[in-house]
């Protein structure tokens with residue numbers, strides 16, 4: 144529901160809201176401009192002080208009223224030579240000052256902001272924009288909390304730098320000011336259309352002075368002396384020689400009345416609640432007289448067009464990933480079958496879409512949504528089907544991070560369940576999250592309707608088989624048609640190839656391609672290579688950055704019988720290959736300036752090469768890398784030496800396993816124990832890339848190191864300070 148509301152409002156009204164917000168951002172500079180140019184109140188002045196300077200500087204006038212203008216100037220109404228006049232005065236000297244002329248841009252922006260240059264009719268558009276902004280903000284919060292898996296995780300670090308993550312990061316920061324702006328905008332529209340009114344229209348109850356005494360100068364009246372000028376909005380002078388008239392001062396909260404002879408406060412007439420609310424709303428919405436808040440409003444308003452653009456990108460990406468194409472999705476109240484999807488790259492959504500269609504065709508009320516969208520209650524639910532991919536070290540994919548907590552709160556009895564896991568046998572934690580899901584379902588709902596099933600490398604064949612089994616289980620054949628979708632690929636031309644390790648009987652090749660029209664990527668992202676005769680792509684870590692390097696670089700180890708690796712290693716210079724980019728947000732160089740410890744072996748060096756090459760700010764980066772023999776296997780040997788001399792790399796600890804004595808990368812870690820502890824204390828992030836066996840050894844080493852300073856590996860992982868890219 145949140146998603147539909149948010150997408151609909153954003154797509155339909157994003158432009159309108161952006162125009163109002165941008166013009167609002169310009170208007171928010173006005174209080175800053177006013178502060179810089181106004182005849183500002185001399186801090187520490189009282190109302191009595193102002194009256195004194197005004198009277199002394201203009202002895203031959205008869206003052207009537209002093210009014211603080213929205214621009215922050217004091218305007219004096221007075222009579223001189225029987226002529227009534229109004230002049231801005233300088234509160235420091237009491238002299239008349241030139242009336243400030245507002246720059247034309249503000250007048251234009253105000254008309255655009257309030258009515259789109261369309262007169263009264265345009266005010267409806269502004270009201271719609273205000274309502275849309277309120278809806279977008281509230282539904283955005285709902286979506287965000289669902290994405291991170293609940294309020295408890297609402298303050299934790301948001302992973303990734305894709306448009307969705309940026310949308311959420313900026314959204315979290317701008318949330319409060321945008322909510323304030325939208326609610327106050329709605330209030331002001333309510334005033335425009337007379338839905339809300341300010342005050343009851345009653346004039347304050349003026350008291351009278353109690354006795355006639357000799358005239359006293361206002362600056363000698365203790366009541367006015369005690370009233371700070373900063374709190375006053377308006378001062379009304381008593382009529383001269385009218386002994387029962389009083390000094391009246393309006394503040395944001397009340398009218399206050401002072402005896403003109405004794406200076407005593409005679410009474411205080413609080414502003415009506417509605418008038419006070421109006422004052423607060425105006426302050427919050429326009430920030431007049433409060434330039435720091437104006438700055439906050441300006442930045443927040445500027446973020447609105449950013450949301451429109453990133454929001455559209457997210458919407459488009461979701462569409463492409465099949466996320467929003469669940470036609471015939473049953474409502475929560477009607478759903479009898481619930482398909483929950485845990486996906487990060489989008490492939491599982493495509494399987495889910497095929498299954499969803501199968502149920503719709505069979506006439507069954509089915510609802511398909513992300514695992515993080517699981518609700519507490521589905522009144523008609525009969526069967527729950529989970530389709531979950533696994534990421535990282537057996538972790539949940541993005542759309543399922545909060546699933547296990549949500550499942551615990553599900554109110555369901557007599558609901559059948561089936562789990563399907565997606566993974567890749569090349570990973571150590573094959574289908575690990577899918578298995579966790581199956582275990583949790585068993586604990587919550589009892590025995591499954593059919594045995595949990597695992598699909599390796601998105602096998603269409605295995606999926607069809609599982610759909611047949613599911614049909615048997617339901618006692619109703621299901622027609623599910625799944626056609627694997629090949630992403631849009633780009634062609635790369637091999638420009639150079641460097642082979643290492645021939646002398647050792649197995650080769651590692653660094654392949655460099657010309658990068659002409661390749662989608663944006665950074666070191667650590669993955670490249671999907673489509674080799675001839677391979678139904679599924681093979682993934683390789685990228686060592687290059689699309690923005691900074693003029694090439695694409697990967698490292699491939701020849702695997703006996705490996706279709707793709709042999710094909711790549713045998714490629715001739717000038718040959719072309721088809722590739723797509725797979726973002727790997729979990730394995731990116733952290734953005735802070737804290738140290739980074741990179742650990743890898745063999746081709747695990749690939750992502751680090753790009754990260755180190757671009758470490759131009761010389762942040763402390765240590766590389767621990769394991770190869771076999773320095774004479775045959777010194778991949779990037781010269782570059783590493785250069786990076787050290789250029790301070791892109793602080794240390795290079797290379798371990799050679801086939802020398803005498805042989806050493807593994809974990810041995811170097813043990814040898815550098817005290818240095819690494821210092822790095823950990825300084826907030827270092829550890830990045831590990833390579834085979835599963837090596838990664839397990841490194842985990843053991845860093846668990847021990849972390850324990851020495853009272854940390855645990857789990858905690859480091861939770862804080863995104865222990866990142867792994869394992870194959």
Ligand SMILES: Cc1cc2nc3c(=O)[nH]c(=O)nc-3n(C[C@H](O)[C@H](O)[C@H](O)COP(=O)(O)O)c2cc1C
Nearest residue numbers: 486487488489490491532533535566567570573574
């Ligand atoms: C960066 C990355 C990490 C992965 N980690 C694992 C893993 O630990 N265990 C596993 O079985 N599969 C792992 N996989 C494979 C995915 O689970 C599998 O490709 C799945 O079909 C992806 O589905 P999705 O595109 O819907 O996210 C990983 C894939 C990638 C790209």
